[in-house]
Amino acid sequence: MKVSIIGTTGYGGGELLRILHHHPVYNIQSIHTTREEIAINEEYPHLSGIIEQKLEKIDPYKIAKESDLVFLATPSRVSGKLAEAFSETDIQIVDLSGDLRLTDPDEYRIWYKDEPVKEELLQTAVYGLSEWNRAKIASARIVANPGCYPTAALLGLAPLVKEELIDPGSIIIDAKSGASGAGRGGSKSINFSEVNENLKIYKVNEHQHIPEIEQQLKKWSPKVKQITFSTHLLPITRGIMATMYVQLLEEKSTEEILELYRETYGDSPFIRIKPFGRYPSIKEVSGSNFCDIGLHADQRTGRVTIVSVIDNLMKGAAGQAVQNANIMNGIDEKAGLGFVPLYP
Amino acid sequence: MKVSIIGTTGYGGGELLRILHHHPVYNIQSIHTTREEIAINEEYPHLSGIIEQKLEKIDPYKIAKESDLVFLATPSRVSGKLAEAFSETDIQIVDLSGDLRLTDPDEYRIWYKDEPVKEELLQTAVYGLSEWNRAKIASARIVANPGCYPTAALLGLAPLVKEELIDPGSIIIDAKSGASGAGRGGSKSINFSEVNENLKIYKVNEHQHIPEIEQQLKKWSPKVKQITFSTHLLPITRGIMATMYVQLLEEKSTEEILELYRETYGDSPFIRIKPFGRYPSIKEVSGSNFCDIGLHADQRTGRVTIVSVIDNLMKGAAGQAVQNANIMNGIDEKAGLGFVPLYP
Amino acid sequence: MKVSIIGTTGYGGGELLRILHHHPVYNIQSIHTTREEIAINEEYPHLSGIIEQKLEKIDPYKIAKESDLVFLATPSRVSGKLAEAFSETDIQIVDLSGDLRLTDPDEYRIWYKDEPVKEELLQTAVYGLSEWNRAKIASARIVANPGCYPTAALLGLAPLVKEELIDPGSIIIDAKSGASGAGRGGSKSINFSEVNENLKIYKVNEHQHIPEIEQQLKKWSPKVKQITFSTHLLPITRGIMATMYVQLLEEKSTEEILELYRETYGDSPFIRIKPFGRYPSIKEVSGSNFCDIGLHADQRTGRVTIVSVIDNLMKGAAGQAVQNANIMNGIDEKAGLGFVPLYP
Amino acid sequence: MKVSIIGTTGYGGGELLRILHHHPVYNIQSIHTTREEIAINEEYPHLSGIIEQKLEKIDPYKIAKESDLVFLATPSRVSGKLAEAFSETDIQIVDLSGDLRLTDPDEYRIWYKDEPVKEELLQTAVYGLSEWNRAKIASARIVANPGCYPTAALLGLAPLVKEELIDPGSIIIDAKSGASGAGRGGSKSINFSEVNENLKIYKVNEHQHIPEIEQQLKKWSPKVKQITFSTHLLPITRGIMATMYVQLLEEKSTEEILELYRETYGDSPFIRIKPFGRYPSIKEVSGSNFCDIGLHADQRTGRVTIVSVIDNLMKGAAGQAVQNANIMNGIDEKAGLGFVPLYP
Incomplete structure (x- = not known):
């Protein structure tokens, strides 16, 4: 082809x-x-x-x-x-x-x-969140590849939202991205000396990825209300971490929720669920198409903290684009995407 | 002396x-x-x-x-x-x-x-959160200097908590720290190659600063319930950012809340409140004793996002220690602490 | 004033x-x-x-x-x-x-x-290499503040050149600078993602600081011939290191040369000579006006390796500018420049 | 196998x-x-x-x-x-x-x-500098894989040394390496806060790679004398740059020397010679087995500046090791090593 x-x-x-x-x-x-x-x-x-x-x-x-x-x-x-x-x-x-x-x-x-x-x-256009829309992507001619932040956030939230296990008004996403997400242009805001040894929050409550995330969450559960979404500029080149907070409707243990995630993503080769007590790190997916997810349900607060990481240029952009192209053409989803993360 | x-x-x-x-x-x-x-x-x-x-x-x-x-x-x-x-x-x-x-x-x-x-x-021992405990510190002989994360979090939350404007069970703190907080020792976890180009979350729901933050919040408002608190290791040397999320009990505009903060901290030389639409960055306090705070009340969700930054070795440790020593000895609180942030 | x-x-x-x-x-x-x-x-x-x-x-x-x-x-x-x-x-x-x-x-x-x-x-205009031109600066009305690279290089080379202890055609300067030297503008070449995790060499043999260095070296010793000078862009914000190589005319021990340097700079408060076996690091002068110099005479080759570091924005620019202003006005050279390096 | x-x-x-x-x-x-x-x-x-x-x-x-x-x-x-x-x-x-x-x-x-x-x-044991020892490696049972610094330096120096175009006593190598070369252990010297925003020179004139480089240079030209070799620790994870300085015996233009390099390495798939006026950057070989080389002959000084970059963990270690294994077993030298550099 x-x-x-x-x-x-x-x-x-x-x-x-x-x-x-x-x-x-x-x-x-x-x-x-x-x-x-x-x-x-x-x-x-x-x-x-x-x-x-x-x-x-x-x-x-x-x-x-x-x-x-x-x-x-x-x-x-x-x-x-x-x-x-x-x-x-x-x-x-x-x-x-x-x-x-x-x-x-x-x-x-x-x-x-x-x-x-x-x-x-x-x-x-079909929304190309590969793991959740395979059938539609398979028959699509036009795919809208998801944003980098929405990919990390949605993959991390999906099982709990879909099963309606959480308070639909409780979703908070604290996201952090490397500077490559801001592109290759030249502007003072991504001048090395401004980004290095720094952490900046930007577009507070006004990021254009908010409606994209809400649109998909509502497809999974119409009860979902507006989310809170923050984005931070990390002094790294590649990678996104979304740390997410949701309120459980009824008590669930970390292990129960992890089991739900493992089942949900059992057939998804690029989603890796961390074992109990372990959490993902940005560098562990660098250069690869993986999305690593870890989580913890806090018995003190009834809240779940979900952590999801991707390489913004891979699963957050080009990697998922090729994954979608593969699905569109009936090729093995993994074709051409077997990159082992570049660590360290 | x-x-x-x-x-x-x-x-x-x-x-x-x-x-x-x-x-x-x-x-x-x-x-x-x-x-x-x-x-x-x-x-x-x-x-x-x-x-x-x-x-x-x-x-x-x-x-x-x-x-x-x-x-x-x-x-x-x-x-x-x-x-x-x-x-x-x-x-x-x-x-x-x-x-x-x-x-x-x-x-x-x-x-x-x-x-x-x-x-x-x-x-x-008197808890040395300088801006909030001046009287007790002034007559103390023993001061427990606050932790770095609690300093950033508490200074950012105080006005809203003290005025009981927020749901006391809604406090979520997503904190990020530079590696100097982990000290000068040698361990694989702070080996340069492991921290660089990375972001790690650690001690999820089990950080020892949780009870310290809750203890002080409850002094301000006994209604406060358990908080959710996450800590991330940034690939920078100095600095902490705490991004905090709280649910308003009743509608307030960003400007109203900013005004409350400006009033509250009017006499605190090291607290700088950002104007509407501006947020603090870690590098803007580097090497100084400032705590910069910005916030936004989202009318869509009724939640306030508060952002607080400090230099973890200064306001988060040595700087506040000297500030406390000054207060203990009746010296100008600012004495010896007039460092202009080192930017860039 | x-x-x-x-x-x-x-x-x-x-x-x-x-x-x-x-x-x-x-x-x-x-x-x-x-x-x-x-x-x-x-x-x-x-x-x-x-x-x-x-x-x-x-x-x-x-x-x-x-x-x-x-x-x-x-x-x-x-x-x-x-x-x-x-x-x-x-x-x-x-x-x-x-x-x-x-x-x-x-x-x-x-x-x-x-x-x-x-x-x-x-x-x-008087060339404002403070340590070497105090008398002229003191009576000058117009001072040309030296370039960042020339400051690091000249301070490191001066004693050996002035005493004519080296082959005047053997001077090689391998210099490295942080990105703040490229200014605050926006251009692709200093986009964070291009500079981070990278090292670039630039303006090989054509940097405009070459004639500035040669001009001053020739004042110290007219025999000095053209130098070789390379500049590298480091993925840091502040700091310059110049690693310099010169051929001794006759055998000298490291200790003898260190002694020459200590004597030469005995009255210069901002020059610090490292003891035998120790070398300067960029971070050890960050935010300060110091120039740290270390060196080693290799008995195998008869060559001396000299290492000189400065903060490019301080001793390499604004710091030396104020030092020169102080000298011009008969004020203590150190006035306003007592910054302790910000470490780490 | x-x-x-x-x-x-x-x-x-x-x-x-x-x-x-x-x-x-x-x-x-x-x-x-x-x-x-x-x-x-x-x-x-x-x-x-x-x-x-x-x-x-x-x-x-x-x-x-x-x-x-x-x-x-x-x-x-x-x-x-x-x-x-x-x-x-x-x-x-x-x-x-x-x-x-x-x-x-x-x-x-x-x-x-x-x-x-x-x-x-x-x-x-056969010294496994792949590009220069293919025949011996092909029949070897034991291969000593070259050091990371020697690989970068030797590949950059070889053509000029072998053709005896340079003063055999003039070789100076100013090398810079990322921190992964120091391994995965925990020691204060590679603590993130010590390495970040810093540049350190180390083992001045006493690095154990000096005799390894000299041994190979002397095989190419017995006239070669002791070299000067400096190593610097860069605040990056991966990559080595060797900036090298040699004195030409007689005038040669940059283009003539580039032509020699292109001919020499014409059959070496991992060596890329930069065109006139371009120089290699560390990030351009990250994660790959390439060694990129650029150079400039300065008509003012008669010296050549040669710049060579590799990924220290690939061509400087594991990549060359697999390349050598391939040669030992009669497999295509490139087998398994087709990594495109991870940029940015």
């Missing part, structure tokens, strides 16, 4: 190249950028001698003709426009941006402060 | 030296360690040419005779023993460990898994 | 504020920027409650009238223009840029690839 | 697991440690669900019977003893320690300050 990547010079695009280079089924047909047409290793010298392809301008009709699937690793707004163009062809689309995720256009207007794509596209 | 430091070779001790070297009232009479008697700059070369004193063995009676005040920058257990010895002399004591903080000996047994100091000492 | 700062929102300007806030002689009369007129703590929130002054536009004649001394913490090119304007007034000038350092205008053209300031100014 | 690993819980051992897990030819027969017999993912949780093998005690005769090749990822001294034991069996040995690298036992005594292994073993 032939695949193309748009937005190749960003970190998500670079990670797609790392994955696809060794993928057993997909061949990289073409790579694209809105910027000048140079060899990819001018932009990414680490790919010298590995991928020597030239970056090309974006011509959706040409791409759709030559490739079977396109990954849109472009920012919100840009992705939406491209998705509209590609949706008129028959190429498969996996969009890594937020433009196709919210089915309610008004939510997009509120949180993204911009006009959404045409509503038809929003209704067609 | 003459002061002595015990436990000088740890990070807390080193920070005391940095502060006291320029203090307008205190002179460093002697510095002590349980280890070999070497010049301090053998252990801390950054002090070469600045502090050339020799480390001495610990002889409480000699120290009590020669000094007016002793800082115990020793670990829990060691501090308790020393405090017992010094309590029989008339020297002033500021203990930076957790040994004198919990007034209920059983709480110590549960959370520290060890025998507490003799109960009389626990009753005598 | 009244001082003004231009370029206050950069890292050098911020560091000047940190120093001057506690300076016993200088008062900050005004602070300036080419950007909008906001309160400094909008730009630098860490200064909230400490320095509340408003940034003002730059009017050289007004500044010269109201202040006794101006620090130009502006980039090359901008500084030169300002220095020309201020040179027509009688205000004292300490320029932190490279614009006044090279006395030969052609060298400026070659290495800075731009037109230098008018030659008269180049001849008037 | 069946392979065993001894010293699996160190960073080198962990990296061998990451490589061998996907290797097309080798199967991990057994993994060993001197410590307790636990599952490997107790020690390395990042391997949960990937490698579930149990660590076993070390029984050389049993291992030799069951496996075809053993990797000794044990420290110096331990490795030597094991190599002696294994050398009496017919298993293939790749030793990652320094114990078999120096053919002259006296050099070992001087630099390692200990007794070497029996001389026969030193004469039998």
Whole structure:
């Protein structure tokens, strides 16, 4: 199969190249950028001698003709426009941006402060939280790849929410992300000296991932109310940790809940549930497509603390995108994604 | 006035030296360690040419005779023993460990898994949360300096708890600390390669600072119930951020609550309240005794997110210790603590 | 005395504020920027409650009238223009840029690839390597503050070069700097994710500090030939280490050379010579004005390895600038510069 | 083929697991440690669900019977003893320690300050600098895997030394390494707070890799004299950069020398020569087996600056070990080593 990547010079695009280079089924047909047409290793010298392809301008009709699937690793707004163009062809689309995720256009207007794509596209696109939407993804032509924070949060919350074991108004997500989530651009806020030896909280109660998380939680349990969601910028490059707090409706032991999680995710090769008393660390999934989850039910408070970690560029972006592409094409979900975490 | 430091070779001790070297009232009479008697700059070369004193063995009676005040920058257990010895002399004591903080000996047994100091000492020691206990500290001879996490958490929660504006069972504290809090020793868990590019959660629901925080919260409002408290190890050296979540009993705007905080801390030179829409960052207090606090009341959820940052070695340890010593001795609270944060 | 700062929102300007806030002689009369007129703590929130002054536009004649001394913490090119304007007034000038350092205008053209300031100014400005030029600085009205790399390198090389103990063609400087040296702007090259967990070499054999170093070395010994100078970008915020290699003309022991260094710098309070077998580390001078130097003469090769470290924003910029201002005004060289290194 | 690993819980051992897990030819027969017999993912949780093998005690005769090749990822001294034991069996040995690298036992005594292994073993072991010793490695049964620093330095120096284009007494190597090179143990010197935001120079002119580098350089050109070699501890986990300085005997342009390097390494898939004006960065080889080399000949000084980077755990340890195993067994040198660098 032939695949193309748009937005190749960003970190998500670079990670797609790392994955696809060794993928057993997909061949990289073409790579694209809105910027000048140079060899990819001018932009990414680490790919010298590995991928020597030239970056090309974006011509959706040409791409759709030559490739079977396109990954849109472009920012919100840009992705939406491209998705509209590609949706008129028959190429498969996996969009890594937020433009196709919210089915309610008004939510997009509120949180993204911009006009959404045409509503038809929003209704067609399938939300690609791989572990929870396999059937729909399998028959989808357009997949909205989940956000990095929503992936970590939703995978960690799903079993308790779906089983309605928690107070639906009690969900608090304290999330932390490495700086690669802010992209490869240059701005003072991600200047090394500003991020290093620092921890910043940002977009308090106004992050555009809030409606995305709520939309999916409500699919699992319509009772779920508004969540509290905070995001922090960590002085690391890769990785997200979501520490989550929920109130149990009735007493459950840590072991009972862990058992529920193990059962729920028994068939999900990328979800690893930690044993009792152990918790995940960001570095233990670095460079891989794993989502590691640990939890503890506190008998003192009746609250469960759930900890979920992913590599934001892998399971939080390019890794899950390829996982979704695999599902869309009936290939083994794990194909091309067998990366052992790079530790230390 | 003459002061002595015990436990000088740890990070807390080193920070005391940095502060006291320029203090307008205190002179460093002697510095002590349980280890070999070497010049301090053998252990801390950054002090070469600045502090050339020799480390001495610990002889409480000699120290009590020669000094007016002793800082115990020793670990829990060691501090308790020393405090017992010094309590029989008339020297002033500021203990930076957790040994004198919990007034209920059983709480110590549960959370520290060890025998507490003799109960009389626990009753005598005054909890040194400077901004909230000035009167008692002023007349105290023995001060239990608060833990780093409790300092950040309590200063951030105090106004809302004291005014009983929040659901007393809703307090959740998601805390993050730099690695200097784990001390200067050598153990695999703080090996650079394990901490760097990582984020680890630890002691979930079992941190010994939980009873310390609850004890003080209950003094402000007896209705307060058990808290949820999580601690994460950040890949930075200095700094703590506590992100806190509480449920309002009735609607309040962010501005109303900010006003309450500004009033409450109007006379506290080290507490800085952020304006609406701004939040503190760890680096903005680095090397200083400030505690910066920002907050947001979310109208969607009725929850307040409070963010509090300190330098764990300063306001979270040595800085507050000197602040307490100042208060004990009727000196300006700010004396010797005018450090401008080291930014960037 | 009244001082003004231009370029206050950069890292050098911020560091000047940190120093001057506690300076016993200088008062900050005004602070300036080419950007909008906001309160400094909008730009630098860490200064909230400490320095509340408003940034003002730059009017050289007004500044010269109201202040006794101006620090130009502006980039090359901008500084030169300002220095020309201020040179027509009688205000004292300490320029932190490279614009006044090279006395030969052609060298400026070659290495800075731009037109230098008018030659008269180049001849008037005194090179402010404090430890080596005290007499001239004392009577100067305009001081060209040395570059960060040249400061570290020259202080480390001076005694051996001045005594002509080394092969004058053998000087190799392998320098490493933290990212704050690249300023506070936003560009991809100092994006956190690009710098973190990385080490980059840059401007190989073409760094504009090469002629500055050679100019001073040749003053000490006209025999000195072209040097080799490399610069690396470290994933840290503050600090420079210069590791230097020189060939001895005749055998000398490490101890003999250390003795020479101790004698040479005996009266220099900010230079600390390491004892035999010890070497400086960047963190041991962080936040201070020290330059720590260690060295080893290898009997196998006849080469001396010299290691010199500074905080690039202090001794490499703002610290030395204040030291020079002190010397210019007959104040104790150390005034306002007694910072104990922030360790760890 | 069946392979065993001894010293699996160190960073080198962990990296061998990451490589061998996907290797097309080798199967991990057994993994060993001197410590307790636990599952490997107790020690390395990042391997949960990937490698579930149990660590076993070390029984050389049993291992030799069951496996075809053993990797000794044990420290110096331990490795030597094991190599002696294994050398009496017919298993293939790749030793990652320094114990078999120096053919002259006296050099070992001087630099390692200990007794070497029996001389026969030193004469039998082949030095495994893959790119330069393929023929001998191909027929070897025992391979001494090169040190991390020597790999980076030798690959960078080889062409110029072999062609005798440089002054044989002029070689200076300024090397920098990430902290994973110091292993996974706990000691104050690699405590996070000591290494972070710091740069330390260590073992000045006394590093045990000096004789290893000189031994190989002299094989290429007997004229080579003693080198100057410095090592610095970087605040990163992975990676080595060696910046090297040599004096040309006669004028050569950068392009001429680059051409020599490109020709020399034309058949070496892991060596990448940078184009004119570009230099390697540590992060561009992270997690991969590449050694990237860039250089510049300075017409002002007649000196060449050569920059060489590797991932110390890959090309500097486990990666080259597998590369050598491949060569020993007539397998494609690249087998199992196709890792794309993890960037950013």
